[in-house]
Amino acid sequence: VYQAANKQVAEDALLDLEEKWGKQYPVVIASWQNNWEKLSEYFKYDQGIRKIIYTTAAAAANAVEGYHRQVRKVTKTKGVFPSDMALLKLIYLASKNISKKWVQPMQNWGQILQQLAIHFEGRVPLGLW
Known part of the structure; x- marks a missing residue:
């Protein structure tokens, strides 16, 4: 997710992550989703x-x-x-x-x-x- 080229690609990767691991780690995935705006701030940088x-x-x-x-x-x-x-x-x-x-x-x-x-x-x- 963090190594994605841009925020949109990272959001797609987050959806893939949820699909693959969401049932096994629902709290982790929920934390990512709930804090996505803060976590994705660094995509504004080069x-x-x-x-x-x-x-x-x-x-x-x-x-x-x-x-x-x-x-x-x-x-x-x-x-x-x-x-x-x-x-x-x-x-x-x-x-x-x-x-x-x-x-x-x-x-x-x-x-x-x-x-x-x-x-x-x-x-x-x-x-x-």
């Missing part, structure tokens, strides 16, 4: 801004799980570690690689920042970026 909103919320909710998944990806291919220290070193190196992603700039950040400055005129200090 795709770049919507991606920031969507991925920031997901990243905040899943930061620990994401880190764990990345470490597990590195360690699951190894059958046995010769020592605990070998495992710790591998996790340390994986952590260093994972942390590089935390500081990488957002793709197309300059363009997104300009869009934010238009939507929130006077509230985005462009000189700081």
Whole structure:
């Protein structure tokens, strides 16, 4: 629903969601429908801004799980570690690689920042970026 191209496509996806899961999760679907005007507000923004909103919320909710998944990806291919220290070193190196992603700039950040400055005129200090 959130990754739809526009609000109309998202509304269609919400109807599909209700059709598929409505009987199993009626409270969840009702919550979406009752709060749709608030939930769909972000469709007024361009795709770049919507991606920031969507991925920031997901990243905040899943930061620990994401880190764990990345470490597990590195360690699951190894059958046995010769020592605990070998495992710790591998996790340390994986952590260093994972942390590089935390500081990488957002793709197309300059363009997104300009869009934010238009939507929130006077509230985005462009000189700081």
